[in-house]
Amino acid sequence: MSDAEAARLQALALTEIxxxxxxxxxxxxxxxxxxxxREGTLENAPRxxxxxxxxxxxxxxxxxxxxxxxxxxxxxxxASHYGAGADEDSAAEALAEATRHTGFARVKIKxxxxxxxxxxxxTLNGIAQGYITDKVAERLSREGARHVLVNLGEFRPTGPKDDGSDWQIGLADPxxxxxxxxxxxxxxxxLATSAPYSASFDRDGKRHHLLxxxxxxxxxxxxxxxxKARDATAADGFSTAFSLMREEQIARVIERAHDPDIGVHLTRQDGTVRVLGNWIRA
Incomplete structure (x- = not known):
């Protein structure tokens, strides 16, 4: 691939993002x-x-x-409580009140x-990054890019490396x-990874983004x-959800999922590692 073609594809990716x-x-x-x-209702929502x-x-x-x-x-x-320096007790009270305003099953989409x-x-922060990764990879594929790895925090290749080998993705030591x-x-x-250390509200990391x-x-x-999953959207969403679930629950979801090749690599708090599903497949 020439430098000019690489620059063109990069510009297309940035435009799509x-x-x-x-x-x-x-x-x-x-x-x-x-x-x-802000409004509670959106008409003519983007596809x-x-x-x-x-x-x-x-x-x-x-x-x-x-x-x-x-x-x-x-x-x-x-964000409001910790940003204002409020104490833990008042945050707990406000969280208890907020439970009345959660529950995605109640959202209506017609x-x-x-x-x-x-x-x-x-918030779609637990899945949109994967979705955008997919859209960029798909756009590059349509443009003929066959040996590109899209990395927006989540990873999706358009194919193998130009020498025909697999991409090697590093997993951070938590x-x-x-x-x-x-x-x-x-x-x-x-591939997508979720970990508590990536965003927290307090200094000791006990209050973080995996809610x-x-x-x-x-x-x-x-x-x-x-x-690992069929696309970055699924990998991102499932990694967020699985971070909240017991290991036996994760195993059951993998068995029932539309994607029979979901693989999970989890690191427990004691540092031990467990692999579930079809993690090995590239």
Missing amino acids: ARLEEIFSLYKESSALQRLN ELTELLRETRYIHEATGGAFDPSVQTYWDVL GARIVLPRAMKL AAPYRIADSTPLRTRA DPATGQSSARYASLSV
């Missing part, structure tokens, strides 16, 4: 998701938003509600119309995230959890 951020961003007031959260919400519905149901984008309601409580229950807000603890091959599937939809409490079940 910017376009999708206008739909899914929680930081841009003009995004479709922010308008939905990509309704498409991703349908995939979200599938993962929500497949995981018994563990994946639930209405946790944004909890996130707002935590055609291009989306309606949220009163005071509910959604005890020292700057260090690689293991690696895994990737060629036809996508239990039922309580608003942060999950400390695993030090890190990675998923």
